[in-house]
Amino acid sequence: MSRVAIIAGFALRESLRKRVFVVVALLTVAFLALYGLGVWRVSKETDFGFSNGVEGEVVAAATLLGLAMFAILFLGAILAVFLTFSAVRGDAERGLLQPLLVRPLPRATLLLGRFVAAAGVCLIYVVVVFLAAVVITHGFIDWWPDRLLAPAFELAAAVGVIVAISLAGSIVLSSTANGIAVFMLFGAGLTAGLLGQIAEALDSKTLINVARIASWAMPFEALYQTALSAITVDTVGFARLAIDLGPFGGAQTYGALLGPYTVVYLAALGAIATWAFRRRDL
Numbered sequence: 617m618s619r620v621a622i623i624a625g626f627a628l629r630e631s632l633r634k635r636v637f638v639v640v641a642l643l644t645v646a647f648l649a650l651y652g653l654g655v656w657r658v659s660k661e662t663d664f665g666f667s668n669g670v671e672g673e674v675v676a677a678a679t680l681l682g683l684a685m686f687a688i689l690f691l692g693a694i695l696a697v698f699l700t701f702s703a704v705r706g707d708a709e710r711g712l713l714q715p716l717l718v719r720p721l722p723r724a725t726l727l728l729g730r731f732v733a734a735a736g737v738c739l740i741y742v743v744v745v746f747l748a749a750v751v752i753t754h755g756f757i758d759w760w761p762d763r764l765l766a767p768a769f770e771l772a773a774a775v776g777v778i779v780a781i782s783l784a785g786s787i788v789l790s791s792t793a794n795g796i797a798v799f800m801l802f803g804a805g806l807t808a809g810l811l812g813q814i815a816e817a818l819d820s821k822t823l824i825n826v827a828r829i830a831s832w833a834m835p836f837e838a839l840y841q842t843a844l845s846a847i848t849v850d851t852v853g854f855a856r857l858a859i860d861l862g863p864f865g866g867a868q869t870y871g872a873l874l875g876p877y878t879v880v881y882l883a884a885l886g887a888i889a890t891w892a893f894r895r896r897d898l
Contacts, residue, residue, distance in 0.1 A: 620725055620728050620729040620732055621729070621732075624729045624730070624732045624733035624736070636695070636698045636699060639698070640691065640694065640695045640698065640741070643691060643694070644691060644741075644745060647687055647691060647745075648745070648748055648749070648752065651680075651684055651687070651749060651752060652752045652756075654680065655680055655752055655753055655755075655756045655757065656756050658676055658680065658756075658757070659756040659757050662676060673757050673758060673759055674759055674851065676757060677753050677754075677757040677759035678759070678761070678847060678848050678851070680753060680757075681749060681750065681753050681761060681847055682844055682847070682867075684746075684749040684753070685746065685749075685767070685771060685840070685843060685844060685847075686840075688742055688745050688746055688749065688771060689742075689771060689774060689775065689836075689840055691741075691745065692738055692741060692742045692745075692771070692772075692774075692775035692778070693775060693778050693798075693799070693802050695737065695738055695741055695775070696734060696738050696775050696776075696778040696779040696782055696798075697778070697782050697795050697798050697799065699733070699734035699737065699738070699779070699782075700730065700734050700779055700782040700783040700786055701782055701785075701786060701791050701794045701795040701798065723890065723893045723894055724890045724893075726893075727783065727886065727889055727890060727893060728886075730783055731779060731780060731783055731886070734779045734783065735775075735776045735779045735780075738772065738775045738776060738779055739769075739772040739775070739776065742768070742771050742772040742775050743768045743769065743771075743772055746767070746768045746771055747764075747768060750764065761846075761847035761848070762846070762847060762848055762849045762850040762851060763846040763847060763849055766843070766846045767842075767843035767844070767846040767847050768843075770839045770840070770842050770843035770846065771839070771840065771843045773839050773878060774835075774836040774837075774839035774840045774843070775836070776882070777834075777835055777836040777839070777878065777881070777882065778798065778802065778836050780882050780885050780886065780889075781798060781801065781885065782794065782795075782798045783889065784885055784886075784888065784889035784892075785797055785798060787889055787892045787893050788892060801834065802836075804830070804834065805830070805831070805834040805836055805837035805840075806837065808826075808827050808830035808831055808834065808837055809827065809831065809837050809840070809841055809868075811823060811826065811827045811830075812824060812827030812828065812831070812868065815827055831868075831870070832870075832877070835874070835877065835878050835881055838868075838870045838874055839874065839878065841867055841868040841869075841870070842867075842868065842869055842870055842874060844867035844868075845867035845868060845869050848867070
């Protein structure tokens with residue numbers, strides 16, 4: 617484990633040198649400022665009330681937080697890609713990997729160290745930004761989500777899956793190609809979620825099954841939908857319907873198997889990545 621910690625520290629220092637965290641910090645501050653402005657204007661310009669059994673502030677707050685969760689997932693994906701898109705092939709081409717691997721250092725240890733560093737940073741980032749969005753929402757609209765920590769860690773786990781995918785892709789793809797591929801896969805996952813919502817509106821069983829299979833194949837989307845569902849898990853009526861409809865793929869639950877499945881998915885992806893890395897001539 618000491619070797620894993622050393623590699624993780626090396627990866628974080630390299631990210632600081634590239635000013636990755638500066639870029640993400642600026643984007644995050646801009647997002648939270650715009651989100652706060654939006655929530656403030658909604659709270660000022662909307663007449664919240666109780667009409668036909670619907671609490672207006674619950675609908676508004678849950679919808680706004682759902683939008684924030686999409687933005688947090690996107691920012692987390694950016695951070696995940698920035699930390700890993702050139703982790704193997706890019707570093708090998710710049711001559712950064714060879715001194716590490718002649719120690720000797722098992723290649724599996726190198727991959728695990730890079731994953732621990734990137735996933736750890738992304739977990740802290742997503743949880744902190746989500747909680748900040750929740751506090752901002754509550755500051756202007758008197759509402760708390762039904763669950764607080766569960767959706768935060770589900771969003772973090774979704775970004776962790778993106779970290780693993782990007783790290784695995786860095787073994788076989790160049791930095792630019794890997795970054796493009798991961799973002800295209802990210803978009804495909806969101807499209808699958810949106811397709812599922814359209815399928816439910818059209819009552820198309822075939823499209824619903826296709827969307828569900830795609831979400832299991834790209835579990836970051838399933839985790840995102842589950843996180844959306846968790847913030848209104850105890851809410852009923854129109855307020856629950858509003859958040860279930862979106863954004864960019866609505867709230868869904870995937871059952872108790874999603875957590876173990878994600879762990880198995882990451883383990884399988886790690887095994888494949890390790891096998892490919894060992895076969896690669898650096």
